[in-house]
Amino acid sequence: MLEYQENFIKVAIENDVLKFGSFKLKSGRISPFFLNAGNFNTGKALLNVGEFYSEAIVRSGLDFDVLFGPAYKGIPLAAAVSSTLSRVVPIELQKTKYNNAGFPFAFDRKEKKDHGEGGMIIGSSLQGKKVLIIDDVITAGTAIRNSVDLIQKNGGIVVGVIVAIDRQEIGADSDLSAVEEIKKEFGFNVYSIVQLDSVIEFLKTTESEHKQFLPQITDYRNKYGVKL
Numbered sequence: 001m002l003e004y005q006e007n008f009i010k011v012a013i014e015n016d017v018l019k020f021g022s023f024k025l026k027s028g029r030i031s032p033f034f035l036n037a038g039n040f041n042t043g044k045a046l047l048n049v050g051e052f053y054s055e056a057i058v059r060s061g062l063d064f065d066v067l068f069g070p071a072y073k074g075i076p077l078a079a080a081v082s083s084t085l086s087r088v089v090p091i092e093l094q095k096t097k098y099n100n101a102g103f104p105f106a107f108d109r110k111e112k113k114d115h116g117e118g119g120m121i122i123g124s125s126l127q128g129k130k131v132l133i134i135d136d137v138i139t140a141g142t143a144i145r146n147s148v149d150l151i152q153k154n155g156g157i158v159v160g161v162i163v164a165i166d167r168q169e170i171g172a173d174s175d176l177s178a179v180e181e182i183k184k185e186f187g188f189n190v191y192s193i194v195q196l197d198s199v200i201e202f203l204k205t206t207e208s209e210h211k212q213f214l215p216q217i218t219d220y221r222n223k224y225g226v227k228l
């Protein structure tokens with residue numbers, strides 16, 4: 001595990017974003033851990049988070065024009081990360097790789113608006129642009145599929161997805177994880193700051209008060225996790 005990944009897990013725990021206990025998921029599975037990015041709710045936390053995502057994005061080597069954050073939790077993430085990228089990516093690289101555009105971002109509405117400027121997309125235009133979707137987590141992949149559809153309807157080309165954590169969990173009717181299904185269906189990669197395996201490693205190797213959850217998490221990984 002890299003240093004920034006360990007730091008992400010620490011910050012996520014400190015902010016009550018990564019929680020341990022017993023949580024019922026949309027899938028009906030009872031999970032011993034849960035990620036709620038809505039708890040990155042201070043300027044300080046967003047600055048931290050912006051840096052973790054930025055590091056994962058730069059490491060991915062992915063070439064993109066616009067960040068897209070699906071409503072609602074993707075919205076502050078897209079704003080924070082585009083702001084951080086414009087600060088941490090060296091100017092020369094911004095010129096050569098990112099068109100010196102200042103890392104534009106966009107997001108969608110959940111409710112239709114038919115007055116004022118109208119439309120479903122707010123922020124940068126997606127027309128003809130390579131789009132990187134940013135979200136907190138993929139569970140069944142519904143949010144990502146909706147976003148891909150919306151981005152394509154608005155003329156954008158999705159080139160990848162970045163999430164905070166890859167749960168490495170198989171779907172209800174398949175041996176593939178949601179992340180693998182998305183890759184297979186659309187052909188682009190899903191990147192993450194950490195995977196469930198990193199969280200397991202963290203609990204094994206650090207003096208965390210949450211070490212007690214290791215057996216339940218390992219059982220959950222064995223029961224629902226993707227085979228490596």
Ligand SMILES: O=P(O)(O)OC[C@H]1O[C@H](OP(=O)(O)OP(=O)(O)O)[C@H](O)[C@@H]1O
Nearest residue numbers: 071072073135137138139140141142143
């Ligand atoms: O892969 P999925 O099964 O779609 O689950 C993941 C999505 O669910 C959550 O958002 P939610 O749809 O709850 O909306 P919110 O951001 O408004 O909370 C989360 O922020 C992801 O966008």
